[in-house]
Amino acid sequence: xxxxxTDLIGYAASLFVLLSFFNKDLRKLRIVNSIGCGLFVIxxxxxxxIPVILTNVAILLVNAYYxxxxxEPVSPAPDVHAGEES
Numbered sequence: 162x163x164x165x166x167t168d169l170i171g172y173a174a175s176l177f178v179l180l181s182f183f184n185k186d187l188r189k190l191r192i193v194n195s196i197g198c199g200l201f202v203i204x205x206x207x208x209x210x211i212p213v214i215l216t217n218v219a220i221l222l223v224n225a226y227y228x229x230x231x232x233e234p235v236s237p238a239p240d241v242h243a244g245e246e247s
Contacts, residue, residue: 166207167204170200170203173197174199174203177193177196177200178201181194181197182194188228191224195220195224198220199221201213202218
């Protein structure tokens with residue numbers, strides 16, 4: 162199986178998006194997800210694929226809004242079930 166640089170960028174983008182969902186900290190999630198989306202934009206340009214480009218630019222804009230305009234708290238929300246007896 163032969164990989165070219167376009168495929169490698171696509172796989173790296175997928176990996177970053179997947180890894181972003183393992184973060185509990187929303188800020189870190191958005192940063193890692195943005196890296197993946199940025200790579201997907203490059204991937205879409207190399208294919209070329211307008212739907213891939215547009216979708217990931219939109220996600221990048223949403224992430225940028227929450228990272229820079231509406232800054233979210235760094236820590237995750239408290240566990241509402243903490244201290245309950247089973």
